[in-house]
Amino acid sequence: MHTILQAGARRxxxxxxxxxxxxxxxxxxxxxxxxxxxxxxxxxxxxxxTDKATLWLHCASVGEILAARPLxxxxxxxxxxxRLVVTTMTATGSERARSLLATLSALDETRDLxxxxxxxxFPGAARxxxxxxxxxxxxxxxxxxxxxxxxxxxxxxxxxxxxNARLSxxxxxxxxxxxxxxxxxxxxxxxxxxxxxxxxxxxxxxGMRRDxxxxxxxxxxxxxxDDSIWGESKRLRTELGDRPxxxxxxxxxxxxxxxxxxxxxxxIHRPDALLVLVPRHPQRFDDVAALCRDQGTSMVRRSLGEWxxxxxxxxxxxxxxxxxxxxxxxxxxxVGGSLVPIGGHNLLEPAALGVPVITGPYLDNFSDVxxxxxxxxxxxxxxxxESLSSSLLRLFDDTAECDRRxxxxxxxxxxxxxxxxxxxxxxxxxxxxxxx
Numbered sequence: 352m353h354t355i356l357q358a359g360a361r362r363x364x365x366x367x368x369x370x371x372x373x374x375x376x377x378x379x380x381x382x383x384x385x386x387x388x389x390x391x392x393x394x395x396x397x398x399x400x401t402d403k404a405t406l407w408l409h410c411a412s413v414g415e416i417l418a419a420r421p422l423x424x425x426x427x428x429x430x431x432x433x434r435l436v437v438t439t440m441t442a443t444g445s446e447r448a449r450s451l452l453a454t455l456s457a458l459d460e461t462r463d464l465x466x467x468x469x470x471x472x473f474p475g476a477a478r479x480x481x482x483x484x485x486x487x488x489x490x491x492x493x494x495x496x497x498x499x500x501x502x503x504x505x506x507x508x509x510x511x512x513x514x515n516a517r518l519s520x521x522x523x524x525x526x527x528x529x530x531x532x533x534x535x536x537x538x539x540x541x542x543x544x545x546x547x548x549x550x551x552x553x554x555x556x557x558g559m560r561r562d563x564x565x566x567x568x569x570x571x572x573x574x575x576x577d578d579s580i581w582g583e584s585k586r587l588r589t590e591l592g593d594r595p596x597x598x599x600x601x602x603x604x605x606x607x608x609x610x611x612x613x614x615x616x617x618x619i620h621r622p623d624a625l626l627v628l629v630p631r632h633p634q635r636f637d638d639v640a641a642l643c644r645d646q647g648t649s650m651v652r653r654s655l656g657e658w659x660x661x662x663x664x665x666x667x668x669x670x671x672x673x674x675x676x677x678x679x680x681x682x683x684x685x686v687g688g689s690l691v692p693i694g695g696h697n698l699l700e701p702a703a704l705g706v707p708v709i710t711g712p713y714l715d716n717f718s719d720v721x722x723x724x725x726x727x728x729x730x731x732x733x734x735x736x737e738s739l740s741s742s743l744l745r746l747f748d749d750t751a752e753c754d755r756r757x758x759x760x761x762x763x764x765x766x767x768x769x770x771x772x773x774x775x776x777x778x779x780x781x782x783x784x785x786x787x
Contacts, residue, residue, distance in 0.1 A: 357535030361498050364532050365474050375471060381634075384442045387468065394470040394479030401463070403434040404782075407486035409469055410437065412444035413671075414601075414696060415492050418515065420451060421573040421771050422492075427455055427462055429775060434463040436484055443633060443671065450672060470500075477503040485509075488781050493517055498532055501539040510781040514544040514774050515570040518553040519694055519715035526557055534558030541781055544774050546570075547719045567773040569720060571699045572764055576675065580704075584679035590658055591625060591666070595682060595747045598627040598706075600674055601696040602687035607639050609690050609736050611646055611665070616740035618664065621747060625659055627677055629668045631687060631696070636669035643667065678704050682753070683746050685709045685739070688716075695721070702729055702760030707746055707753050709733055723767065729759035 368375065379392050391397065406426055410416045416423075416439065426435055437452060439445045445466060452464040467484075470476035477499040481489075489504050491497070491513045504511050518526070526533050537543075537559040544567040545551035551564045588596075597617075599610045607628065614626045630639045636654070643650040643665050650665040651657035653673075659666045668677050678684050684701035688694060689711030698720050701708050709731045714721045724730035731746075733739040746753050 356531050357538065360529070360531040361502065361535055364498055364529075368471070368473055372473075379471070382440070382442045384445050384468075387445070391468040392471050392476070393473070394476035394483075396467055396470075396480055396483045398436060398465055398467055398484060401434055403432065403463060404487040405434045405436055405484055406430060406488050406490070407436045407438065407484055408490045408492065409495055410439055410444060410448070410492045411495055412439060412441040413447045415439075415495075416444055416447045416451065417700070418571050418574075418697065419492050421575050422490075422514070422570060422774060423451065424455065424575065425771055425775055427459075427464065431459075431462065433487070434465065436465045436467060436486070438467050438469040440469050446671060469497075472497045472499045474499050474503075478506070481507055481509065488512065488778065490514055490778065494519075494522055496526075496533065496536055498536040501536045505539040510541045511539055512542045512544070512778060512781060513540055514567075514778075515546055515770070516543050516554060517546045517550045517716070518557075519718075521694065521715055523553045523557075530557055542777055544770075544777055546770075549719070565773070565777055567777070568767060568770040570770045570774065571697060571720065572767040573769070573771040574699055574703045574764065576703060580675050580679055583676045587676060587680040591680065592659075592661070594661075595621050595624040596627060596680070597624070597683040597685065597743055598629065598668075598677055598681035598701075599685045600629045600678060600687055600701070601631040602628065602639075603631055603691050603693050604635070605691045606687055607642055608646075610685070610739075611643065611648060613736040613739040613743070614648075614664065616736065617743050620744050623661070624743075624747070625664065625666060627666045627668055627681060629674060629677060629687075633669070633671060636667070640667055640669070675700060675704065678706055681706055683707050683709065683743060689713045690739075698724055698730065699764055703764045705757040705761050707731070707756040708760060709739065709742055711739075723763050724760060727759045727763045729756050729763055731756075 410419050437448045439448050448466045456464050470480045481503040486509050489509050489511045493515050543564045546569045551566050555561050617624050648665050649663050650667055651659055651663050652667045652669050654669045678701045684706045686696050686698050688696045692713045694716035695714040698708055698717055712734055731742050733742055
């Protein structure tokens with residue numbers, strides 16, 4: 352009876368997708384990479400046929416690719432005789448994934464590394480994709496739970512794993528309302544590597560078998576920093592000059608106006624301060640530039656090759672793939688998606704680079720990381736533009752406090768490493784045949 356209920360829920364879910372397909376396709380039409388066929392979204396994979404065993408890793412977008420980078424690099428090293436296919440849902444994630452895979456391929460041209468777009472979760476598209484790729488193991492990152500893709504894997508006896516698995520309170524609430532569907536999807540998951548006890552319990556309540564759950568910690572702590580970042584950030588800092596520089600990274604609509612207000616307050620006391628503003632999504636770059644101009648803020652754009660002068664107050668970093676370099680060049684980092692109800696973004700990236708971290712109150716996606724940083728004295732919480740500007744001024748005035756927070760952040764990252772090793776250990780038994 353339980354199985355019938357799960358199957359019925361998946362059929363209703365598929366029917367809903369078909370009914371919503373015009374709106375879904377409109378969104379996909381916007382999420383497009385030049386030169387890439389949209390047929391990929393229907394499971395028409397461009398990947399060449401191969402006799403090699405294939406590892407398939409899916410990450411939703413840029414943030415997940417960045418977080419999964421240590422895992423991607425480890426899979427390349429530990430399974431050199433396997434083909435690795437990395438899929439993404441968004442165009443920006445695609446660009447980041449292809450850039451990373453190109454870098455890894457340049458280091459060893461014998462590696463078989465590919466990117467493809469994830470098909471929409473229609474039953475036929477899911478079957479076509481899984482049949483063509485024929486993975487020896489399917490790995491889904493964080494909260495990527497796709498009922499028809501999971502079912503297609505199960506029909507072909509492909510082991511499924513969810514790693515760095517997390518469920519924010521908001522996501523858990525949404526999934527709880529459709530738990531028969533999620534229960535059926537999670538029944539096809541052979542192993543789930545949860546970030547925390549709280550995440551593990553939430554997945555168990557949705558129907559994941561407890562004996563298939565392992566708490567491994569957050570892979571984000573195993574962040575890797577390219578040596579090139581340090582040289583690039585040093586050159587960038589030289590260009591920015593000897594002035595107070597703070598960076599607001601991965602910002603969202605409704606957030607930039609607050610950040611610009613906080614910056615105006617800061618300028619009263621530190622008139623030479625510079626805000627490096629990095630919007631989360633490239634389609635918003637022009638809108639943010641227009642906002643700066645409308646508010647009368649002197650601003651230059653990195654994408655146009657412009658450099659801040661002594662009179663420039665905002666440096667709009669409207670480029671992709673440079674956030675780590677920009678963080679490392681700043682004195683203080685504010686991590687966006689937290690002054691508006693988005694749930695926050697990766698607090699560990701600036702912390703690992705030794706930059707004091709400030710965040711807003713909306714941290715559903717990173718509550719465990721925030722707690723660790725906060726307990727160590729490496730995180731400053733702010734509620735509004737006034738508290739943000741006062742926190743910035745305090746840090747700029749107190750170099751000793753800045754140094755303490757830099758050291759504390761690095762210690763937290765170092766102390767919590769190890770999730771990667773535990774994930775690799777959990778994945779190996781899922782492969783039907785050991786690596787050659």
